[in-house]
Amino acid sequence: MSRRAITLRVNGEEVTALVEPRLNLADFLRQEAELTGTHVGCEHGVCGACTVKVDGRAVRGCLMLAVQCEGAEIETVEGLAASAQGSELCEAFVEQNALQCGFCTPGMLITAAELLDDNPAPTREEVRDHLSGNYCRCTGYQAIVDAVMDVAAKREMS
Amino acid sequence: MTEAARFSPLDRPNSYVGRSVSRPNAAGLVRGRGRFVDDLTLPRMLHVAFVRSPHAHARITAIDTAEAAKMPGVVRVATIDDIRDYCSPWVGVLDHLKGIKSAPQPPLADGKVFSQGQPVVAIVAASRAQAEDAAELVDVSYEPLEPVTDPVAALEPDATVIHPELGDNLCFQRGIDAGEVDRAFAEAAHVVETTMRFNRHTGVTLEPRSILCDFDPSERALTLYMSVQCPHMSKNLFAKHLGLDENRVRVVCGDVGGSFGIKIHTYPDEMTAAALSVMLERPVKFVADRLESFVTDIHARDHDVSARMALDAEGRVSAIEMDDLTGIGSYSVYPRTSGIEANQVLNLTGGPYAHKNYRARARVVFQNKNDMCQYRGVGHPIAVAVGEHLMDKAARMTGLDAAEIRRRNFIPEDAYPYTAPSGAIYERQSHHACLEKLLEACDYKGLRRDQSAQRESGVYRGIGLASLVEITNPSPAFYGVGGARIASQDGCTLRLDPTGGVTLATGVTEQGQGTETIVAQVAATVIGIDVNDIRVITGDTDAVPYGGGTWASRGAGIGGEAAFQAGKALRWNILGVAATILQERAEALDIRDGCIVNAKDGMERMPLSELGRIVYFRGDTLPKDLAPELVVTRHYTQNQYPFCFTNAAHACHLEVDPATGLIRLLNYWVVEDCGTVINPKLVAEQTRGGVVQGLGAALFEECLYSGEGQLMNGSLAEYLLPMAGEMPDIFVDHVTTPTATSELGAKGVGEAGTAGAPAAVMNALNDALQPFGVEMTDMPFTPEKVLRALGRIGGGGED
Structure with a gap:
């Protein structure tokens, strides 16, 4: 699967990565940004463990793709x-x-x-x-x- | 004065027993610095995904893995034939459960599948996503077999036998016949009877089961990073079935994202992951996804009970008779077996009451569903609900108040230690005191007045009481005598460091319940240092004393006593060295706030850091015959009784809307007696969390299966859990009856909330439904079932 380059800000730091289009935001934060404070509990948007802020609003990290976050400001629990x-x-x-x-x-x-x-x-x-x-x-x-x-x-x- | 009394008062420095000390490990968790298994990445780590059976019962006729093996990132595709030589099957039986039987359980399906979700093929790849991509291309051909799902039908003579080599589908049965039951019923003034259904549900740990296996071929050593409750038990089981030297298997358990009994069993997928690490000589990680969790994490309950109770004219119970039938899936789970829950139902039903005549039968039956085994409360919720429902029915029949009939029937205060007709032995219980404190806390009379007034205006409120006993602090009688290498003893090692701080290593484990805090509180109190000067190590079998870990509400009672005894020993060793250095009698010295002081006037003589400096770095200045020993280990086994029983009284207040069938929880109260309370906040929080799991079981949670053995609600969108908006605030208070089996006097508290809540909810619901003349005993009490019971929607059956 062809990877795409994305750039976004996580807890105030710029992060650039090549990611598969199917990678969700929670997995991106855990695997690419190495911020393991965001947890994955159900991967279908119900449990809320992966909740992070995207441009100031609480969002389910498992229901959003990393590639959708191009240019976004993300805040995780670490931030x-x-x-x-x-x-x-x-x-x-x-x-x-x-x-x-x-x-x-x-x-x-x-x-x-x-x-x-x-x-x-x-x-x-x-x-x-x-x-x-x-x-x-x-x-x-x-x-x-x-x-x-x-x-x-x-x-x-x- | 006992040692416990000496250390208990809160008026001396470092008196932490009885204080709500905050948990030091919570500080990292709130900052996203937890260390859960899935947070770990090792060099050259691989991931495993499983192809699982879509059938509840089928023969495997062919497996084609050729296409999957060609997929990007795939390192290995394995069937049972590939891992047979790396992992032997296991059988979940115990010697002391007479007659229990089960079939050998393989890590991957071996010719047949016996439940939906059973792992058939393992795919190891560079990423989990790649492994899942390849899994979709594995082609398994099945010849479906008759699924056996109904436990009653499973026992019919012509039923399909799930494991033909066992002869029938009966895993285990046990009977009790104590006293003169027939005579008691013949002579009874009142008899009440019931049939009850206890729904199959599951633990839903928010962190799924997780394991990272790292095999080092140079030493044939295996390190398992696991989300687990019993590291030493796992070490033994993985070594045994992977054919490794147990001394070279290490289990490391970091943060655990909820366990509740789910993470205490042997799972085929975890065994397979470890076998693959040995085979491939690389780290292999397996983290269950939510669907895998629903179909393969052990399920719980699934009991059908019929029961009756005989009473004399004054409302005193003379006999109880019950029959329990439970479906446990296709294997008895290893190593604890799936016979224990029914065994406990028999041991505990009617537990708080002084009846002499008791007959009970339990039958534990195989079926083609996911396996059932020990989950928080193990048998208690069933036993308590049966006994307490009968008690409420008896109250209604005799015209006695629900509280009064319990008072009349509690085991008399002067009868302890008391042996129940089931054989359970209670050292001392405080049923009367707990109930009276509960009635005062909830303003029972006021609730009854409110109930009458509300009924006038068409509002239906109910008040439900439940008294209970709970098994804690188990002796080796629980598992050890049955041949399972599950330690009931536990140990604590304390080391005074040169800084004056103490490093504490304990065999009990931390799952969020606060064990690390509790053992530190106990040790700090006994030694005489600031609790923040203790650093606690748990969960690493290379670093901690051999112990049982977390099960049967034993952390505080067993691990706490080990810490108490180790603290005493270290304290005397320190005082002995200090006495030599200071030219003083040890008895004239004390340790307070990390300082050696005069026992009499508290005058500071020497900080522990100075003692540490001298011992560790200037041994040349000490007498040659002095051998300072600033590391001590003590172990503790509770051996006086099979278990230390706790007790509690619960009250639930709820409102039923007859138009919608919705049940609204208004209030909930618990007065419990876990003996010495080490940390009131942690006891209250264990109780609240336990109650809410019990409320979930009573009102929401159910693993719904089709007749063909297909789980129909394997997602969190369909399996309902208690949420913040529906739960009431829960009042918790204590009565304190320390156990004399230990100096600390602490019993367990982890499961009592879950044990009592279903009974209290059921009794409150039936109390609310009295004006309608209906009674509900089929959990969970969904709005649909309420409306059916009220005749507002169609009768039984599917529509």
Whole structure:
């Protein structure tokens, strides 16, 4: 299969690669960009583990092809964690034990960050609704909701 | 004062037992720095994909791999004839399950396939995508055979026998007949009976099963990077069936993306991947995709139960009788067998109650479906649901309140240790205390008042209670006595480093439940150092003491006690050296916050880093007869009882919409007793996560098969899991009854949530449906089934 050259920015760094047209974004990030924080849980767009930001919006990395991302700005969990806002969310997740195995966590963090960008003071129900596209098999979700609410409360105070 | 009491109070420095310490390993996971198997890449690594059987039962008449072998990137196409000499078949039986039988299970299909998804051909290529491209060109010819899917039909005399050499389709059966059951039923004032269906479902670990096999021919050494629960067990099994020296097989288990009992079994695809690494002398990676996970990860439950309960006029249970039939797929899973779940159903039904007469039968049946084996809760959800449903029915029949009838029937407080008619032995349980605390937490009376008021306005709410016992801290009676090399003991090695920090290596494993944190908390408390000064190593069989890993809720109770004993030993070794250096009696010294201090007044005498410096670098300044030993290992086996039982009481509050059949969970409460609570937050989170898996089983999850043995919902779009929006907040509180079998006093907590939730949901649902005079016992309780039960849509059958 003939490869195509793509150039995009991942967590602020320019990445150029020759990729097969069928390579999805999640596999591209893991295999080509060597950022293994983005996880692949179902490869059919349901579980949410591969969620990353593409040009500011949360997207399923398994439902988008790498070649569709020519010129795009991608943010993965590694980039989110390195930002001030993301780091606050990461710390809240650790504090509340909002992760057990940690496999869903990168997608959960990206999705939660998007929610707080759009709605800085959500209710618990709104948090639960927004996170309903991200499966977590370990926690039962309550601690994740607690962590997101903690961050929202903290930001409101400051 | 016991050692545990001495170290438990939270008023001394470094008292971590009882504190919600955050998990250090979580910090990396939230930053995308986890190390899961699929994150690893080795030089010259290959990938394997499988051609799997589309049939539930068929004879293989021909396999043509010629076209596949020519595809780009393909290194090897293998059938059973290619790997037969590299991997021997296995048989999933245990000596102590009398009469259990199974057929030899090959790594790749050998002439016949017995379930959809069984691997037939392996393709090894430079990338997974290339291997899958080639897999599409493999041509396997099948002669379909009669699929045997219904367990009842499988036992008929004229049924097709799945493995003819076994004679019939009965894998295992067991009976219990204790006391005078017939007499108890004849003399009963009340008898309640039921039939129940427990849906087949599966674990759905978000990280699929994953293995990276790296064979080094120069030493005939095999390193397996695995997402697994029991590294030492895997080391043994891979060595045995690949014909390698066990001492040269190393299992390395990094981060595990969920396990729940799924990653504890022998899978043909993983064995094949390892055999191919040996054959090709190159690293071979296999990561299951989601469809492969659905059709080949072990499934769970699939039980049909009929049961009845006899009671006297005061509502006291006099006897229980039950019959359990379970379909387990085409093989008993190796090495734990598929007989254990039914065995536990028999052992545990009616567990909290003081009845003397008990008759039960379990039959475990082969069928042409995916294999069934131990998943979180193993048998408990069935046993608890059967007993608790009968208890609620008895309450309705006798006119007693659901809480009151339980109070009347709990094992009396003065009867412990208590032997149940099933043979289960309970050291001490706190059923009364848990139930009373639960009723207060949920404002049971208030819920009942609300229920009556709401019914007036056509809102149907239900309250369901469930009391349960749970097996934890297993002794060798679980598997060891049956001949399986599955360790029930575990070890902990502690090393005081020159910095004054401690390196801790433990045989128990981390799957996200927080084991690494718990063993560090225990060791730090006992030694007297900051918990952040302990670095924990798990999962590498070359680096940790021999142990059993994660199963049967044993990490905290067994691994924690090993850490406790190792901590004590290291502490005394340190104090002995300090006493020599400081010219003081060891008894007059203590360790606090990483410093040697005077026991009496806490005055600092010497930091551990100074002691480390002297011992490691200036041994010349120490007396010649002093042999400082700053590395210690201690092991622990729980040998006093077959198991340390925990107990819990659950309450579920839900609302049923009779127009749509939708069930809305309003609240959920758990009061549990796992003995000494090492980390309250982790106990609560294990409980919540477990409850939600149980709620999934009761309301959503089912592996739906056609009559021909085809799984019809093998994707996450069709197999429903609990999501954030549907789950309630879950209240968790504790009653603490430490086990006297260990100094730490901790029991397990990993499975109790899953054990109790289906029963509590079912009881709440049936409570809500009382005004309609219907009862539901067929899980999962989907809206469609609710509407059928209410007569709102057509009766039984397919429409």
